[in-house]
Amino acid sequence: MTSLSAKIAAISRHRLAIDGDGVTTLVAFAGCALCCRYCLNPQTLSPNPKFQNLTPQQLYEKVSIDSLYFIATGGGVTFGGGEPCLHPDFIDEFRKLCGPQWQIRVETSLNIPSDNLIKLLDCVDQFIIDIKDMDPEIYSSYTLVDNRLVLSNLNLLATANLYDKCLIRLPLIPNYNNETNRQLSQQKLITLGFKNFDSFNYKIKENTLWHEVNKHVKS
Numbered sequence: 001m002t003s004l005s006a007k008i009a010a011i012s013r014h015r016l017a018i019d020g021d022g023v024t025t026l027v028a029f030a031g032c033a034l035c036c037r038y039c040l041n042p043q044t045l046s047p048n049p050k051f052q053n054l055t056p057q058q059l060y061e062k063v064s065i066d067s068l069y070f071i072a073t074g075g076g077v078t079f080g081g082g083e084p085c086l087h088p089d090f091i092d093e094f095r096k097l098c099g100p101q102w103q104i105r106v107e108t109s110l111n112i113p114s115d116n117l118i119k120l121l122d123c124v125d126q127f128i129i130d131i132k133d134m135d136p137e138i139y140s141s142y143t144l145v146d147n148r149l150v151l152s153n154l155n156l157l158a159t160a161n162l163y164d165k166c167l168i169r170l171p172l173i174p175n176y177n178n179e180t181n182r183q184l185s186q187q188k189l190i191t192l193g194f195k196n197f198d199s200f201n202y203k204i205k206e207n208t209l210w211h212e213v214n215k216h217v218k219s
């Protein structure tokens with residue numbers, strides 16, 4: 001019996017083509033090392049007694065109700081947050097429980113220890129990477145941390161030739177970057193060999209730090 005468990009901030013079912021192909025269930029872990037100015041999920045960042053503490057087995061039992069949808073549509077479970085890649089052992093154990101038929105995806109900043117990423121290379125089908133901006137100064141002013149781990153992890157993925165597993169999101173972040181910065185980021189990533197990109201814009205709501213995606217353009 002495992003003692004592995006993690007705080008889960010939310011479980012959202014029946015998402016269609018939002019977090020990858022097919023019908024997916026989004027599982028949001030609590031906690032993240034970044035402090036993005038317009039964090040999409042600020043409720044996952046602070047301690048909250050309402051968060052569920054679940055083992056992989058308990059999570060599997062909750063989400064397997066949609067197994068037929070996952071298998072029929074090429075969907076599965078997408079781990080988000082917060083930062084899901086702070087929980088590689090949990091995700092690896094969950095993969096062993098669900099088997100190969102579900103697609104397992106992670107929505108990550110990639111600002112994580114490289115050992116975590118190495119543990120996830122085999123058990124994750126797709127890495128959906130919010131790169132913020134490749135420029136170190138823009139990155140640190142927006143997230144309040146540096147992007148050295150992001151850059152080394154991109155190199156790790158490139159060295160492992162895992163380009164097909166990666167979808168890189170390139171946001172336009174009001175007051176932090178512009179279209180030229182975004183194109184420069186994409187060009188650096190193309191130079192590294194990455195080829196799957198998803199460009200989108202953050203729109204800041206008045207009087208709040210929340211943002212929403214107001215334009216979602218595949219490129």
Ligand code: SF4
Nearest residue numbers: 032034036039040082
């Ligand atoms: S990486 Fe995601 S969860 Fe973490 S602070 Fe940034 S937007 Fe929020």
